[in-house]
Amino acid sequence: MFSLLDAGVQNPVTLVCAGAGWGKTMLVSTWARTRTAPVAWLSLDKHDNDPQRFWGYVLAALDAAGIVPPNHALAELRSVPTDERERGRLLSSGFGQLSNKTVLVLDDFHEIDDPRVLQEMNDLLRRPPTPLRLVLISRQLPALAVQRLRAEGQVAEIRADDLMFTDEEAAALAHGHGLELAAAEVGQLLERTEGWAAGLQLGAGFLADGNGGRSIADLAGDIRSIDDYLTNEVLANWPANERRFLLQTSICERLCAGLANAITARHDGQRTLEQLEHSNDFVVRLGAKPLWFRYHHLMRDALRHRLSLEDPAAVAELHRRAARWYAANNSVLEALDHSLAAQDWPYVGQLVATQGAPLILSPQQDAFLKILQRVPPDQSSSTPELIFCSVVLLFQAGNYEAIPARIARAREMLGQRGDTATRRPTELMLLTPEMLAERAVGNMRAVIAVSTQLLDLLAADASADGLVATQQRAVALNHRGLALLWTGRPEAAARDLRAAASAARTADLELTEMNATGHLALLQIFCGSADEAAQLATGVRTLAERRGWRYSLQTVAAHFAQALVELERHDLDAAQEALRQGTHAHHGNPEAAQRLVALGIEARLAVTRREPTRARLFLDEARRERSPRLHAPTLDRWMSLIEAEVDLASGGSEQPHRADITLAPDATLDFAHRVARARFAFAAHDLRRAEELLRYSPTTLTQTVATVEAGVLGAIVADARGHAMQAVDQLRDTVALAAREGIRRPFFTMADSRLDAIMQRLRLLGGETPFLDQIISEVRAGTGVSADMAIAQGLSEREIEVLRYLPTMLSAAEIAGLLGVSVNTVKAHLRAIYRKLGAARRSEAVAIARQRGIL
Structure with missing residues (x-):
């Protein structure tokens, strides 16, 4: 810290400016004692607001420091002239003849605040005497x-930010109090006191006097020593109008001009806040522009304590004014907080019904719920709006x-109201928790009905x-869209979910937008494009991830959609992580529906890993x-x-009847179920039936x-x-898609020597692609189609190629x-x-090759 003063006195003026108790005088006096050259020191008070008295004391300070010899030009000021011009001339010439870099504090x-003294100081500083170094210590x-x-x-400036105690200094001060x-x-101590020297000193004393029974959390501005x-x-040094302004506005954690005007019923909030911030360090500007301000933590505590003592009846009304200003400026949480402080219970309910309900599905959900929990139980049934608050808490509790x-x-209570205008917002809001509750238990028909009613x-x-x-x-469209998805109306679901995402974006409901988009992704992977789902x-x-909402409820659908996409890509580790x-x-x-999705993904992962018994456990759990x-x-x-899939993995060829038990009748089969039925038919060697079932194209979303x-x-x-050629042609189109x-998953779940042979023929006929090569390599690695095994039997590469065609009809x-x-x-190779x-x-x-793991 001394280095700041050493550097500062290289300039004509050094300002050490901070509020009361910041250790300004202590710092400069300690620094002055470390200097070998003398430092002149003058402590001023309100009685020094007279030019003759002021400059007389300045000369006395210089004399006391041994800076002005008897025959020096400044000696003529020992009897300070009453004439301003003469005084100015003597000051300018006298200070100019001082020894090099004389420091005057x-x-x-x-x-x-005397204009004459200030003017003469300004005249002196207009052309600062080269030898003079002024250090001005001031609270403003x-x-x-x-x-x-x-x-x-x-000009060098040392402000409160420079005077704040460091961790080491605070620890040393506490140690001096036996802490x-x-x-x-x-x-924590530094955060509470904001590095304020007097606050640290008084706070450490408070903690030490408690003999270990007090914590830093108890440290506040209404403690007797700090408050005094x-x-x-x-406070005693501020004018009455500024003091009243501070007391009234202390109910808020932060202030702007509009809020201050609303609370104080004045019109000078901006000017007052800027003046207070300029004149002391207990009013802090938030940001580069003078828009928002706050009070020092301990100062705000003291102000609120003073307000409760001096004007307790006004506190509730001040909170009511603040609540209405915040509500008018769409700051619902702050409005609710002040309404609760005012114990204005009907207005709490009104705010929630008209502005607060969307917070249930926002990042502010936790803060919103904590506010609702502050409504006393005996008030929770007093109005329909407060009943709505209790319903929100019931939903959160499950x-x-x-x-x-x-x-x-x-x-029922709303029906007794004659005023439709006051009834309508609550009627609308009551539909939201009803919709959420039906969604939670999975009653999608009810979700569609309630969301449609709300939209109408x-x-x-x-x-x-x-x-x-x-x-x-946005919320209603999102719910209807996801309910339409789960009830089998994908086109209508896609329309509503896209509209929900757009409305949520307009309304700045990012979590609702994410939820709608996540369900769109699920829709795409269930019956659309895997790439678009991804x-x-x-x-x-x-x-x-960017917002810190990875584990928000609104992201569940996106995580599950990603898991299903990774399953289709056959990246099972990535699928498992997304599922986690x-x-x-x-x-x-x-939610009941999402719980089924999670268990379904677990089962599909297990069967893809060739663990059908484990997959059945997840399916059984889903039924329970x-x-x-x-x-x-x-x-x-x-x-x-x-x-x-589990039945097929367990030996579907022996259970063809399972297709009829598990799958819907032919008349209602969707495309995916036709494919599953065809797999059962193929497993039962019913090739004609399998071909008939596959002779179908999806007519809805691209599956x-x-x-x-x-x-x-x-x-x-x-x-x-x-x-054979038809097989190659069909596989070529399939590989491209x-x-x-x-x-990639179907290539692994249906991998056998026949599929391997078809892929080889496709590659030999000019269908070679990096994708196909990778599939062939990985399928062989996973299913035992191994060139190494063939080579171990003494087969050449060309013989291996011919061998792969033998299971075909070629x-x-x-x-x-x-x-x-x-x-x-070819015959020679055979x-x-x-x-x-x-x-x-x-x-x-062929049989021997399969037995030995070559095919």
Whole structure:
């Protein structure tokens, strides 16, 4: 800190400016004692507001420091001239003849307000005498014209920010009071006192006097010692109108001009706040522009204490004024906080009903719920609006069964009101928790009914065009969209979810927008494009990560959609991680539908990892946990598909009847279920039935996952029926679609030697792509199709190629044509293969190759 003063006195003027108790005088006096050159010191008070007296004391201070010898020009000032011109001439010439860099400290310069003294100081500083170095200690910026010197870099300033105690200094001060504080406690003490020296001194004394029974959390501005200091040293020095302004506005944590004017019923809030911030360090500007301000923590405590003592009856009214200003400026949480402080219970309910309900689905949800918990139980049934508050808390607690009765009671009370204008907002708001509760238990028919009712009421209300109405519309559209998704109306669901995302964006409801977009991603992966699902889910998850909302309930759908996308991409580790994140987020407020999605993903992961027994455990758990009120046909059909996959993985060829038990009748089969039925038919060697089931194209949203699965199975069926080129052509189109969408899972779930052979033929016929090569390599690694095994049997690379065609219906001539060699060459390779495998004919060679893991 001394280095700041050492550097400062290289300039003509050094201002040490901070409020009372910041240690200004202590700092400068300690620094002065360390200097070898003398320092002249003058402590000023209000009686020094006279030019003759002021300059006489200045000369006395210089004399006392031994700076002015008897014959010095300044000696003529010992009898200070009454003539201003003569006095000015002597000052200018006298200070100019001082020894090099003479330091003159004027302490408590804020006491000087005489215009004549200030003018003569300004005259002196207009052309500062080269040897003179002024150090001005003041509680506020002095009324001196130092702008030119400041612009020229000739003024050094040491302010409260420079005087704040450091961690080490605070710890040392506490130690001096017999306190041994941990580093975290020192940090808390500094945060509470904001590094204010007097506050630290008084606070440490308070803690020490408590003999260990007091904590830093108890340290406040209304403690007797701190309150007395601030009242006597700070508040007492302010004019009555400023003091009243401070007392009244102390009810707020931060202030702007409009809020201050609303509270004080004055019109000078901006000027007063700027003057207070300029004149002391207990009013702090928030930001570069003078828009928002706050009071020092301990000062605000002291002010509120003074207000409660001097004008307790006014406190509630001041809070009411603040509440209404915040409400008018769409700051609902602050408005509610002040309404609660005023114990204005009806207005609390009114605020929640007209402005606060969307906060349930916002990042401010936790703060909103804590505010609602402050409503006394005996008030929670006094108005329909306060009943709504209690319903919100019931929803958060998961007590869905108690909600209908509370809503019915609120509607009964509303029916007794004659004023439609005051009744309508609450009628609309009551639909939101009803919708949320039905969503939580999975009653999607009820969700559609309630959300449609809310949308109809909003559409019929000509006045419903403000922010709250837009927020309500976004929430209602989101709920209806997701309910339409789960009830099997994907086109209508997509329309509502897109509209919900757009409305939420307009209303600045990011979490609702993320939820709608996440359900759009689920819709796409269930019955649309895997690639688009990935883009939508990634967008939501990236935004959630940036905002710190990774585990928000509103991100669950996006996490689960991402898990399903990764499953189709056959990146099982990534799918497991996305599922973990979604499950973590879901625990905050579980929904019946999303619980089924989570268990379905777990089951699908298990069956994809070839663990059908484990997959059945998840399916059994889903049946046990299913909510009795759940109505979600889309989920039911999806779970039946997973069960079919498990049956196939467990040996579907032996259970063809399971297809009829698990899947819907033919007349209601969607495309994905037709593909599943076709897989059962193929497993039962009913190739004609499998082909019939696959002879179908989706007519709704593009079902890329099912289309790829159908394409892979169709190629296998065509090959099994002897249509080798048809199989290759079908697989070529399928691989192109799969590569575009990143879909890989069907190639693994239906992997066998026939599919491997078709992929090899496709590659040999010019269909080679990085995607196909990677699929072939990974499928072989996972299913035992191994060139290494073949080489171990003594087969050459060309013989391995021929061997892969043997399970097909292709003739030797056709194989020769595909490989681009003569038929005799193929026959020679066949003889070598039979000999090396010990087979007599083609079918026997295939069986041996499969037995040995070559095919």
